[in-house]
Amino acid sequence: MGEPRTLVDKIWDEHVVHHEDDGPDLMFVDLHLIHEASSPQAFHGLKLAGRKVRRPELTLAMDDHNVPTDGLVLRDRLGRAQIEQLRANCAEHGIEHFALGERRQGIVHVVAPELGLVQPGMTVVCGDSHTSTHGAFGALAFGVGTSDVEHVLATQSLALERPRSFLARFTGRTPADVTAKDMILALIAKIGANGAHGHVLEYQGGPVEELTMEGRMTMCNMSIEAGARAGLIAPDDTTMEYLRGRPGAPSGLVWDAAVEWWRTLRTDESATFARTVEIDVSELTPFVTWGTNPGQAVPLGDVVPDPEVFADPVERAAAKRALDYMALEPNARMRDLKIDTVFLGSCTNGRIEDLRAAAGVLRGRQVSSDLRMLVVPGSMEVRRQAEEEGLHEVFITAGAEWRLSGCSMCMGINADRIQGADRVASTSNRNYEGRQGTRARTHLVSPAVAAATAVVGRLAAPADL
Ligand SMILES: CC(C)[C@H](C(=O)O)[C@@H](O)C(=O)O
Numbered sequence: 001m002g003e004p005r006t007l008v009d010k011i012w013d014e015h016v017v018h019h020e021d022d023g024p025d026l027m028f029v030d031l032h033l034i035h036e037a038s039s040p041q042a043f044h045g046l047k048l049a050g051r052k053v054r055r056p057e058l059t060l061a062m063d064d065h066n067v068p069t070d071g072l073v074l075r076d077r078l079g080r081a082q083i084e085q086l087r088a089n090c091a092e093h094g095i096e097h098f099a100l101g102e103r104r105q106g107i108v109h110v111v112a113p114e115l116g117l118v119q120p121g122m123t124v125v126c127g128d129s130h131t132s133t134h135g136a137f138g139a140l141a142f143g144v145g146t147s148d149v150e151h152v153l154a155t156q157s158l159a160l161e162r163p164r165s166f167l168a169r170f171t172g173r174t175p176a177d178v179t180a181k182d183m184i185l186a187l188i189a190k191i192g193a194n195g196a197h198g199h200v201l202e203y204q205g206g207p208v209e210e211l212t213m214e215g216r217m218t219m220c221n222m223s224i225e226a227g228a229r230a231g232l233i234a235p236d237d238t239t240m241e242y243l244r245g246r247p248g249a250p251s252g253l254v255w256d257a258a259v260e261w262w263r264t265l266r267t268d269e270s271a272t273f274a275r276t277v278e279i280d281v282s283e284l285t286p287f288v289t290w291g292t293n294p295g296q297a298v299p300l301g302d303v304v305p306d307p308e309v310f311a312d313p314v315e316r317a318a319a320k321r322a323l324d325y326m327a328l329e330p331n332a333r334m335r336d337l338k339i340d341t342v343f344l345g346s347c348t349n350g351r352i353e354d355l356r357a358a359a360g361v362l363r364g365r366q367v368s369s370d371l372r373m374l375v376v377p378g379s380m381e382v383r384r385q386a387e388e389e390g391l392h393e394v395f396i397t398a399g400a401e402w403r404l405s406g407c408s409m410c411m412g413i414n415a416d417r418i419q420g421a422d423r424v425a426s427t428s429n430r431n432y433e434g435r436q437g438t439r440a441r442t443h444l445v446s447p448a449v450a451a452a453t454a455v456v457g458r459l460a461a462p463a464d465l
């Protein structure tokens, strides 16, 4: 027996291609995801260097950031150029590409897992910060910059410093109205939007084990919003059940061998973490953000904080600025905030379970008449499944817009961006200034809170209905 190791270290050790004592490790990449918004320069660099894609069969490309969700006509010039570029690059290098209009298209972080392509123990990279989503499968999944995308295309490897592990342990009994989104927002509020800087978060504890794979993906997705490089959860029966039979998952004897290895992928009993934080979920209620970073969050039943209560001058200044941008008064009740737009979607909360949760709240109810609600499935497969279950009828009957799949309003770089200074309840992951539109005011919420808010017209939870 060697030294006790964390899950991150176990995956790391499996993937080191070359080790230098005083430099980064060269790591093998099992799966490389690319999208149209962050890959054009990487392919351009590859061309200039006269290189080819080393392992096109380990690369999957997706149109997601720029796609229109109201039809297939792409009016935006830059967006169209990026999508056409990706198509040409994939054709040239023999990379599978799920393009706009295809049955399997969707947000890359929704599509890859639903195909069973992300498996325990893998290394996954993508030129996108929310690659951390895939840690839900017990994979080590990083977002990387464009020059790294080029390096991975050329070599299927990446030079990386071994990250430190940060244990986030959730304890207690989860209240019925508390979701994965509330758990991760509460964690980020506790440690701060930069609180896990330089670390990989490992989520442990009963409440995490009880989450579905969709919930685990929501949680890992937002690891980056706590400043972490990645986040992961050890694989268990839930993971295996989700993967079994999916097109990209192994089958037959290979499946049995894989499961045997996956069962070893957990942090050893006596392994040590660089840092640890504990959250008792029995004390949680639905969480919402009030500010302009995901750490500026409070329980829905609370009030907007008074900047003066922050002892740290930097935090105080940030809170003042956030209140100004968000047009909020200190001590205003979160539940009194009138909402103009509700967005249900994104790689955080655009999966089937999220749509089911929101539809469950909206069934037999109406979206408030002075509010607009957009429902954007995370993939065309999620959309198909939702339609099979009749969820689209619930949304349409309630007065919401039922869209095609893409990043949509999560990030204001496509036609779904917010015009004006709308106050938005959004199931996405970022509430930065200008994120959903130049002056948009974003409140991050769970799908259940999004749906209740759409009915009430003010921030609300299902229990308020
Ligand atoms: C455009 C892309 C590179 C970006 C990211 O890195 O995450 C986007 O997906 C986001 O959510 O901000």
Ligand code: SF4
Residues within 6 Å of the ligand: 064, 065, 107, 109, 128, 130, 346, 347, 348, 406, 407, 410, 411, 428, 429
């Ligand atoms: S849905 Fe939002 S967070 Fe996810 S990849 Fe798209 S823009 Fe980024």
